[in-house]
Amino acid sequence: MSPSPGDTGTTGPGPAALAVETHGLVKRFGHQLAVGGIDLAVPQGSVFGFLGPNGSGKTTTIRMLLALAAPTHGAVAVLGQDMPRSFRTVLPRVGALVEGPAFYPFLSGRANLHRLDAADANSPAGTRAARVDAALDRVGLTHAAGKKVRAYSLGMKQRLGIANALLAPRELMVLDEPTNGLDPQGTREVRSLVRSLATEGTTVFVSSHLLAEVEQICTHAGIMRAGLLVAQGTLAELRRDGREQVRVLTPDMARACGVLARLGLVPEIAVSVPTDDDGGLVRAPVPERRGEPADIVAALVADGVRVRGFAVEAGSLEDRFVELTGEGFEVVE
Amino acid sequence: MLAALAAIPVLIAVVVRLSAHVPPGRGPVFLDRITQNGMFVAATAMVVAIPLFLPLTVGVVAGDTVAGEAGMGTLRYLLVAPAGRIRLLVVKYLGAVVFCVAATLVIVLAGSAIGALLFPVGPVTLLSGDTVGAGQAEWRLVLVAAYVTVSLAGFAAVGLFISTLTDAPVGAMAATVVLAIASQVLDSLPQLAWLHPWLFSHYWFDFADLLRQPVTWDSFGANAVLQAGYLAVFGALAYGRFASKDVLS
């Protein structure tokens, strides 16, 4: 059901090899359904944004990908091998930041990384010091490597967590909310880090509840809602699936609504735009292409609507997200 | 915690040094011998430490093994490393046993050192009334430390199992220590005589058999078998619990 490790990286005909693949993945805690049967497909080499509001089952899914939790039903394959059965061969090739960083506060950042690296019995001890220092350097923590973690800020801990994921060359990085607690500068650094990982060929699986973050760094995305994967694909695919929208700027808002309704659209007055003498904004999603947009303008004008502005806009990922999850989105300032 | 354990013999020695006279038959066993021979400080400290201080510290260490990592969140990173669940349990248990060794040795060595410092040291009277040289006596004290370590090994396995049940290390520690107390209380109730040979604390005080002449090894053997049984049962329970546990901390 999943490609063998030998297939990884080959780009032959047919669908691209998948770094993460799940089939009917279900996780139940008692009576509560956390993940309700999802089929995740993360292509190799992609930067996959795993989107969803808090509590939609993102972290639970990630825990199952990393063999921390066992699926109630369904199958998980990571880097082409069954999980959790093959965790011993899969996990050394996976770097992970799961639900925030966690370290021994009484040890230095460097000592923490040494200890975590030594936890894998197969990690080469000879190169450990060099790998730890390289990872610290990559996240810009070299200057604080000797400090005890209890003295670290939240952002420094987050960087140290990412450094832990970078201790060895990885084929897959799983980053759960990697920019949490980071200042704008840190957030930019994480973005450039993800891009550089992607250029090196690493598949990056980033979970986030911040849409802007995903839009800026991801090639693919999946959207979770209440334990279900409601959409996944490339960003372009997701946007394309979103409906187009007409926007009419006019002082005759009520009349414009009437005309649009007659044309079979579902108009609404955008309350977010303040109404003044110049009028307000009426918008309506276009269910499917109905002739030329110019015909809509003609109909409006014919009915005496004073059109000050008109536009047909492609659906934004934000609209798509709101449409799919029925929830508002936190917006990055 | 090792420092706290080392403080027990030091405290005993200093108090005895400062007090004028210790009447025989009062207080912990061996207390009245200390002024004559400093080697009894370690033995007295062991008698004092066994019912509470050793189970307390070992319970804290054993209860913290898995629950402590879970509580800090480091458990998920160890498992993703991947440490391997069985290996993690084994390493954690061995860590607890190493603490048991260190804890008992600290009591014996600190007791011997402070005893030699504050009191005369010489041939030691065993429980049987026979006298052995100081070197042989120190060797017997090390044997006692080994005996007590074995005594605590089964208890540490119980703590390991409890530690896999929760993500709250304090709860696991408390439950483990409470079990140690409960086991000793049950062992002191004659109505439950049938239960006594099965309690992990049953042979704790029989380390004294190593201070007889000739040495009785029966209790050492019975204790080792009992503790091995506890290790097998609670090790298996800990494995059964932890191998399939969802790590959600």
Place this chain on the structure above:
Amino acid sequence: MPAVIGLGVWAGPLQATVAAKAPDRTPEQVLALVAQSRVDALSGTIEQTSDLGLPQLPKTGLGATAGAASWVDMLTAPHTARVYLDGPTRMRVQVLDQLAERDLVRSGPDLWTYNSSDNTVTHVTMPARGFKKTLPSALPARVESPDQLARQFLSAVGPTTRVSEGPQSRMAGRAAYHLILSPRTTDTLIGSVDIAVDAATGLPLGVTVLARGQEKPALQVQFTQLSLAAPAADVFRFVPPAGAHVQQLTLPQRPVAHPDAKLPNARLPDAKLPGVRLPGHMIQGETHRVPVTVAGTGWDAVIEAAAGTVSQQMLDNPAVAAMMHPVTGGRALSTSVFTVFVATDGRLFAGAVPLERLQAAAAAR
């Protein structure tokens, strides 16, 4: 149940079934075997357990029970002792208490006792003859060997006792015959006495006393380990440890009245239960003549000690008082195999009989 422990428990019976069975012998032949038995040297471990229906004192954890409570402890708590024997004059008994030990060492004319809990030594120089009758009852080590105890029971075998034989078993790793002594009278509390006899040497290995109508042994003394090789010589060498309090006891050349020795019924089982020599313990001034009389013979005999011979101090001891309960005409200590009754006028009655018989004996005078 822990699997490893379970295996350990199973191993014993399995070994037992493999071992060869000793030749069958009639009870008379077994009795003769005991009578002919000559075991001069041994080292072994003796376990004594009792279930007399008395409240057991909880262990304190730190150290052995000391002082007046110790003999109460002896009656109720299980005990382990190691015994070493080499010839008629060399012997060592070690009562292994928790964190303590009571020793009795005899080597030639020297008899030493040592009590580790108060670090005291007693030294007695034995007269050349009559040593057995003059063992001071103040000895700290009061566990009797199965051998001595069994011989006391067997010496009492007479017309009042029925002797039968139980199935063979293994005890201390040795094949053993079982003699069952049953009182013919129903007036005694004792149901039966089971004596295990080593098939090879005739040495009694264990004694089990069953109270009438009880399944669990009221008292059990048996070897758990036994070796008939001579113990190392230094086992019998005793030098008082430095710092110990040494008490020298001198014995008169002529044996004098020891209460147990003086009793005409000294061979009666009830007066000879190990650690249960209540009259001897409770009577003051053991070197004085004690007015003790015995009514009846055999299993249902009643001992009477005159008023004033019982130490009030002993009776007021909290450990003793806790076990005595007020009854019509005085106070009584009732166990499953013997009863002690102290009348209000101070007379003491004891026997392996129900309390009513003691009360009746007290009322008869």
